[in-house]
Amino acid sequence: MKRHGKRCRYAGVAGAVAAALAVGGCGGGSGSGHAAGASQSAATGGTTTPAPGAAQAAAWHKWGLTPLPTAPEPPADKPVKLSATGAVPVFTHIPTSQKVVFITVDDGLEKDPRFITMMRDLKVPITMFLMNDAIKSDYGYFRQLQALGDRIQNHTLHHPVMSAVPLARQKAEVCGDQKILTEEYGSAPFLFRPPYGAYNANTRIAVGECGPRAIVWWRESMQIRQMQYQNPAKKLRPGDIILAHFRGPAELKGTTMTQMFANLLKRIREQGFAVARLEDYIQPPGK
Secondary structure, three states, X not given: OOOOOOOOOOOOOOOOOOOOOOOOOOOOOOOOOOOOOOEEEHHHOOEEEOOHHHHHHHHHHHOOOOOOOOOOOOOOOOOEXXXXXXXXXXXXXXXOOOOEEEEEEEEOOOOOHHHHHHHHHHOOOOEEEEOHHHHOOOHHHHHHHHOOOOEXXXXXXXXXXXXXXXXXXXXXXXXXXXXXXXXXXXXXXXXXXXXXXXXXXXXXXXXXXXXXXXXXXXXXXXXXXOEEXXXXXXXXOOOEEEEEEOOOOOOOOOOOHHHHHXXXXXXXXXXXXXXXXXXXXXXXXXX
């Protein structure tokens, strides 16, 4: 797979933010006092509701997981600033000292309802790069994820190898997906991911003429249980963008979408990272 050598022009990163705080277990009280953080309901005769930390831990435990560290506040001065004109930049990571990574999920073939339940429970932000051929059977599925705050970005109509097709075809792919996604989801994508990561100079022209203002690559890709790394150290780094896919048992050798995603979260937690929302670190054009 050919990878473009140029990098986008990043703005300076705002001041470093401390590493994310780990989310621990819920400490219980003893004696006549209430458990820490719990509230009592007189209407139910003294039954208690879990404190927020306990509720979060219970939601993660439901999926066999321990909560990730809490993500820090995104910087007010966005480390990536996009322009409405000029060459379309390409980036593989976000320049930040915060110990955060970003999860992106591509295509849209698998539409597992349990994944929506999982995302509601865990509240882990993702960015979706959707391809129309994969999502047109059920646009509504992705509206449910969009309602959780997850943004939808451009991934072409038919998933071609962009670097292998002429400019006119590339424009049809990007502009076509841009039109449909804008109509279906009410917001124009400002990011584009080329299928298979393959792009060339014509791809950047097509993207720039169709609306998105950046091409997003990645540093890690999630498989079934482990991630593939592009760096020899095989470790996550602050600001890394991780690629995953909407895939199910047919593509994951019997593993479900939720099992794959749980494995991804375990790999991230093992290295002490939080997950942040990619769009919170990017300033769109005109903002």
